[in-house]
Amino acid sequence: MAETILEVTDLKTQFYTERGVVRAVDGVSFDVKQGEIVGLVGESGAGKSVTTSSVLRLIEEPGEVVGGEVDYMGRTIVGFEDTGEELVPRDEMLSETQMRDRIRGNEIAIIFQDPMESLNPVYTVGGQVKEFIELNRDISGKEAKAEAIEMLRRVGIPEAAERYGDYPHEFSGGMRQRVLIAMALGCRPNLIIADEPTTALDVTVEGQILELVNDLQEEFGTSFIWVTHDMGVVAEICDRVNVMYLGQIVEQGPVDEIFHDTQHPYTKALLNSIPRPDRTVGDLEPIEGTMPSARSPPSGCRFHPRCPDAREPCKEAEPVFQQVSETSDGTAHRASCLKHEDVGYWEADALEVEVEK
C-alpha cells in the first residue's frame, strides 16, 4: 500500500466571533496517501474549506486552529501538547517562516474555487505562473519561464508561448482554471488541495478539467485533496471520499463503497438529491431544511433534525466515528451513525422531522 503523506487527526478550528464561538471544524480526521485523490464532500458551510486552510495554516483572525494534529511526511504542521491547563503548540511545530518557505507551494499547493479571481488582473498570466515556479523551485528565471510555457502547454493552453504574455481578462474561465492548475503543478508539489476548482465552470469545461487532472495526476503522481459539493465529480475522479457535515466527517471510505454501500443517512440523502445514471427515480429528493449554525450545533447526532431516519436516541447520544463495514482491499469504511451502535436505536420510535420548509 502506498505511503501516507498527510495525516490529519482530530483537527479543530474555531472562529471567535462577537456572537459566539463558531466550531467550523470540530474533530476531523483523515489521511492522504501518495498518488491518490481524496474527496472532501459536503454542503456549503460544512467546513470543507476551513479544513483545507487549516492544513496549510492559512486561518486568519478571528479564526484559530485550537486542537488536533496535522502531520505531513513526518513534519508537524499542527501539533499541540497539554500542559495540564491548556493546549499549547508543540516545539516541533513548523514556524510560520518554515511553512512559507518549505511547505506552501513547493510541498502542498492549493487551487482556489474562482478562476476569475485567482489570477492577479494587473500581471500577465505567464508572469504569474513563472513567479510561482521561480519562488518554489531552485531554477533560474529563464528556466522558470521555459517551464511556465511548458506547463501552460501541458494543461492544454493552445499556443502557450504566444499566450504567455496575455492578461487574465483575455482568458476564458476554463482557460484560467487550466492556468491555475499549471501554477500549482509547476511548483512540483507533492500534494495539491483543489478547493472546488470546477464549481464555477460549466459542465463541459468541468469534464475537460477533470479529465486533465486525471491525466496529469497519473503523469506526475501528485496526490490531491479534492474539495467539492458535487457527488458527480467525486464519482468521476476520487479514490477515497470524506463526507463532511457541520464540521465533522460523518462517513469515510473508498468511492465505490460510499456510492454502493452507503452507511450514513446524510450521504444517502446527498446521493438522492442528485440525478444518477444508474438509477431511475421519479423525483429527486432534496435534503430538507438547511444546515444549522456551527455556533450551536444540535445535541446528539448533529444531523438528527434533518435526518429522515432519526429516532429518539439520536437526540441525545453522540455517535462514534467508527469502522462500519469490511472492504475488499482492507481500506477502512467509517461512519458515525447510531444505527451501528448498541444504544437502542432499532427499538426506539422515529422522530418527527422538524424542519421549516
Place this chain on the structure above:
Amino acid sequence: MAIGEQQTQKDEGGDSGGDGFDPNVGWRHTLSKIKGDATARFGLYVIAIVGAVAVVTTIDANLSTITFGRVDNFALAESVWYHPERHPDPGATERRMPPFFVEGGSLEHPLGTDRNGRDYISRLVYGTRVSFFVGIVATALGLLGGTIIGAVSGYYGGWVDDVLMRAVETLYAIPPLVLVIVFTVFVSGGDPDIIYAVFGVGIAFIPVFARLIRSRVLSVREMDYVEAARATGVKDRDILRRHVIPNSFAPVLVLATLQIGVTILIVAGLSFLGYGAQPPTPDWGEMLRISHQYMHSNPWMSIWPGLAILITIMGFNLFGDGLQDALDPRIK
C-alpha cells in the same frame, strides 16, 4: 529567493514583453480613453504647457529663449529684476506700471511691472516653476507616505491598523493650513522657506491617501489571488508590493492628480501668508501677497497670478476627472 534576483531575471526574460507587471497595456488603454475625452485632453495640454514652462525656466534661468525683446534683461536672476535704464535707483519711488492696455502702460512690459519695477510676465513665468514642482513633489510625498501607511494598515489589520489609522486620523483632524504653518514655523525655526512648506503639505496630505488606499486594500486583500499567493509561500512584503498595491492604486492615482491642484492652491496660500516662497523668489502666491495692497489702484497685479493659479489647477482637475472616467471600467 531574494527580490533583487527575481527582478533582474525578470528583465532578462522580457523579450516577449509579457513578464510581470507591464503597465503599457493598461496605460495604452487608459490613454486611448483620455484621447477620446475632449476636456481631459484639454487638461493634459494645459498641464503639458505649464510643465514645459516650469522645466524650461529651471533649465535656462536666463529666460531668453521664451520671453521676448528686452524683457530678458530683467530676468537674469531673482535679485536683479530692475530695469537698468528706466529705474536706475531701485529703492527710490513707486515703480508700478499697469498693463499695456491701461493708460500709462507700455508694450515694453505687456502686463506691467510690480512695485519694484520688475516685469510681470517674467515673474509669472518664473512663478510657474515653484507652483508646478511644489504641487507635484508635495503630492508625491503625501502619496508615498499615504500608500505605505494605508496599505500596511489595511493588509495587516489588527493592532497595526488601529495604531496607524488613529495616528492618521489625528493628523486628519487638524486643518491642513494650520498644520503646515505650525510645521513650517517649528521645523524652520522661524525662518520659513518653500522647502518646509513642501514637506509640511506632503505630510498634511498623507491621511487623504492613506484612508483611500486602505479602503481599497481591505477589499483587494480578500481576493483569491492574494490568498493564492499566500498559499504558495510568497512573503507578505512581496504580496503587498506586487499584488495588493498595484490593484488598489487606480483611485489613488486619480486622487493624486486632483490633489496636485489642491496642493498648488495651499502652497500659494502659504506664500500669501508669508510661510511659503520668500521674496525675491517669484511665486504666484507671493505675488498675490504683495499685490493685494494695490487692489484698488491696479487690480491687474492680483488678477494675473490669480489667473495663472486658476488655469493650472483647472488643467490638473480636468485631467484628473478624465483619468477617473478612463480608469473606471463601468464607464465605457
